[in-house]
Amino acid sequence: MRSHTCGQLRAEDEGRRVRLAGWVNRVRNLGGFCFLDLRDRYGMIQVVFEPERQELMDAAGRLHMESVILVEGVVRRRPGSMANQELATGEIELLAESCKLLSRADVLPFTLEAEDTAGEDLRLKHRYLDLRRPTKSRYLLLRHRMAQAVRRTLDGLEFLEVETPILMKSTPEGARDYLVPSRIHAGCFYALPQSPQTYKQLLMVSGFDRYFQIVKCFRDEDLRSDRQPEFTQIDIELSFGDELDVQDTAEAVMAGLFREIKGEELPLPLPRLTWREAMDRFGSDKPDLRIPLEIRELGALAASSNFGVFQQALEQGGVLRGLVFPGLAEEFSRKKIDALQDYARHLGGQGVVVVRWTAEGLSSQIGKFTGEEWLKSAVAAAGATQGDLLVLAAGEYRLVCKLLGNMRLRLAKEHGLLDASAHKLLWVTDFPMFEYDDEEQRWMAAHHPFTQPNAEQLAAGVPESDLLSRGYDLVMDGQEIAGGSVRIHEREMQARVFRMLGISDEEAQEKFGFLLEAFRYGTPPHAGCAFGFDRLVMIFGGTENIRDVIAFPKTNRAASPMDGCPGRVDARQLDELHLKIVGDKPGGDA
């Protein structure tokens, strides 16, 4: 139908007779002349209609924006100074000799502009229109190129791409499952995979000693700007290797992406921090190392502070820590400090204490308890100088880390202390094996229940609360982009970890019996990891909205305004699935 695409023609094509098809981006009808910008995925070109073909020109002048047309004509150089520098095809134009309307477009529900001018709900309802904008479609192009680069790297390293089931068994640990009722097995359900974790371990038992998959995963949890109910992982597993082999592989994947997408060499190996060190210094298990600020331990000052909150925190086994923000003292008015307090309290606990060191001296809301001398010793211990802002937090270790870690991120972003042009990657290792769940009153796997615990600690009888795992996360610019672990490959060890998690032998047998049985027949030591592919595309694409990098994303309430899912189904369908809706509320429509 078309001989070329809209972004393809250049000055050297002058005189060529071509047929172009695409969308009418804009019509400029000057009366005696009519210009039309024709657009497709590849670019845009100006089509000109001249009065020599009056009827054709009039018809073109009446075209609606976003109608689809086929134009035949001759490429010609634009006269004199009429070239458009902003357009790749700007030196030429197409003189139309015929124009066929392939599909007339109604008036659009919103106008297609470079910026996100229309509301997101409207753009999601008409996602296919939103994706016509090059500023949006470029994310999908990038995603494609990244997926291909990953495949090339892993294929080159002899990793085999194997597909695993989408309909699987529901598992107790982890996120809430999406369930699929079975028609054939009354009262039984499949679950959609939260990840192909057990399958890839079984593939190791099968002897596919290097596996990968770019695969959809599903978790029925509440959404965020970087979380969707269905998302994509680059899933990797290898046999006869340990954490270093997996990390080498993941680094090769990242190096390939940097080379192919950014044209840069990623310096390897990447730096490593233990979980404890990351928490201590940056208040986060996914520290953003683009911010040159570190948390300071100030516990020794608590007793002399004369401030109850600090004193009690230390007495109860907590910590007192501070973070210095260079040069921000003058910028922090009363109002800004209040806003900071609100944010801190929003995160939990009693909030933070702010000490300002301005030209007038030291000031703080706790100055009346501590006195000036104590404030002086605090800023000295924290390494502040005049003009700096010191933020203090006291209490339980993880809460203090969370508070100061969040302050670090927020203030650095707001005040330009973050170099957004750079990328900082690192491995975080030695995660805690378990975390105590107050709600369920039991220990939960911090990573997942197939992660190997630290062998020496286990042999030495270290309590659950202090036990470290052989898990690791890859962090880029403050985001966890991959996580993995050395897996348990011995049945006895796996059973022991299940028991530590409060999973009875019977339940383990019922839920994971197939895996435990597989381990009986010769299991290679294995390890692996999984990248959050959507987040990776977000970082490379420079967006903070995960919906940008997914062709058809869901809203905050896990719905699609475009096709109206989730929707109701016929009574007949329910009958077949042996389901009955109870407590039915109107709202979702079929």
Added chain:
RNA sequence: GGACCGGUAGUUCAAUCGGUUAGAGCGCCAGCCUGUCACGCUGGAAGUUGCGAGUUCGAGUCUCGUCCGGUCCGCCA
């Protein structure tokens, strides 16, 4: 489950202290216009102020509820 922000013409926004007929840009419709590229000019049409109650002489504006979108907390092995 909780906190906060938003919802006014097709669309993006405005509307003073609660007060006349709810305005403007873009788009749309009609007309004019021979080098535009966000073309320009003239005129016109276009509104259940998300929905439902309440307060009031009077509600886009205040109150309550509800729905939708977004950001965050909880949650996300």
